[in-house]
Amino acid sequence: MSFRARHLLGIEHLAPDEIRSVLDLAERYVDLNRRTVKSSDALEGMTQINMFFENSTRTQASFELAGKRLGADVMNMSVAQSSVKKGETLIDTALTLNAMHPDLLVVRHPNSGAVNLLASKVNCAVLNAGDGKHEHPTQALLDALTIRRAKGRIQRLTVAICGDIAHSRVARSNLILLGKMENRVRLIGPPTLMPSGVAEFGCEVFDDMREGLKGADVVMMLRLQKERMDGGFIPSEREYYHRYGLDGEKLSVAAPDAIVMHPGPMNRGVEIDGELADDINRSVIQDQVEMGVAVRMACMDLLARNLRAERGAKAAETMV
Numbered sequence: 401m402s403f404r405a406r407h408l409l410g411i412e413h414l415a416p417d418e419i420r421s422v423l424d425l426a427e428r429y430v431d432l433n434r435r436t437v438k439s440s441d442a443l444e445g446m447t448q449i450n451m452f453f454e455n456s457t458r459t460q461a462s463f464e465l466a467g468k469r470l471g472a473d474v475m476n477m478s479v480a481q482s483s484v485k486k487g488e489t490l491i492d493t494a495l496t497l498n499a500m501h502p503d504l505l506v507v508r509h510p511n512s513g514a515v516n517l518l519a520s521k522v523n524c525a526v527l528n529a530g531d532g533k534h535e536h537p538t539q540a541l542l543d544a545l546t547i548r549r550a551k552g553r554i555q556r557l558t559v560a561i562c563g564d565i566a567h568s569r570v571a572r573s574n575l576i577l578l579g580k581m582e583n584r585v586r587l588i589g590p591p592t593l594m595p596s597g598v599a600e601f602g603c604e605v606f607d608d609m610r611e612g613l614k615g616a617d618v619v620m621m622l623r624l625q626k627e628r629m630d631g632g633f634i635p636s637e638r639e640y641y642h643r644y645g646l647d648g649e650k651l652s653v654a655a656p657d658a659i660v661m662h663p664g665p666m667n668r669g670v671e672i673d674g675e676l677a678d679d680i681n682r683s684v685i686q687d688q689v690e691m692g693v694a695v696r697m698a699c700m701d702l703l704a705r706n707l708r709a710e711r712g713a714k715a716a717e718t719m720v
């Protein structure tokens with residue numbers, strides 16, 4: 401396994417061989433998770449703390465399950481009941497938890513860069529569970545595993561990422577990963593939801609769904625991130641669905657075997673037609689959720705191996 405990272409803060413820090421290592425190990429955890437007995441001892445004796453400063457269903461639940469299946473002691477810090485509500489800062493909160501000697505810290509935060517800052521202050525391995533508009537690395541890795549299993553490869557595919565690109569950390573992490581693995585990426589959305597400078601990522605940009613979806617192998621829909629919008633980015637949800645919502649008619653111009661993805665939570669009838677989202681012949685949305693647990697197990701296993709090696713090397717140094 402080739403995985404050198406100390407933390408998992410973003411896809412931008414991973415090399416293609418490290419991405420392949422995560423996906424290959426995750427395949428083994430997919431098999432484990434389908435057994436009746438789902439336990440492993442990869443994190444035995446280790447402590448994992450989950451700190452979610454933003455709401456989550458999939459990421460929080462899958463990190464918790466992943467840690468428990470790997471044998472870690474898992475603590476979910478309830479931010480709403482914590483001293484954060486009394487004004488304690490993110491860094492003071494992290495330093496307080498760091499003093500309790502966790503091995504893995506999983507953090508979601510509304511501010512871009514907050515998780516990187518926190519990683520520089522603690523001794524354990526930090527995993528970014530989504531920071532503002534910046535990165536959501538485990539989402540991009542689970543999407544890559546889903547694509548690789550559905551298409552048989554994660555190279556030389558045409559992937560259309562559609563919708564609210566400007567506010568999406570999922571889009572950013574996927575764009576970086578898919579580029580590193582030599583795929584052709586198209587971004588589709590209204591100009592108001594397209595960030596400036598996307599061309600530097602080497603992707604094509606479209607504001608017309610039917611143009612952008614032509615021949616696509618993978619169609620990845622995104623949620624409208626209303627919580628990050630401070631103005632009128634779309635005329636109305638009805639108009640948005642008419643122009644950018646994915647339905648069978650718009651999908652008909654993609655490759656005949658194109659798969660449909662959505663990171664969730666989804667707004668049915670806004671980004672995607674509800675029936676299409678549930679169509680098991682086209683939609684891999686539930687597979688994405690399943691791959692999420694396996695990918696998070698693989699990421700924590702690989703980081704724990706590096707942490708043990710680092711601590712072993714330090715212990716050896718002090719003995720000399």
Ligand code: CP
Pocket residue numbers: 455456457458459460530539663664665
């Ligand atoms: N895809 C994703 O991050 O979902 P949650 O917000 O439910 O974790």
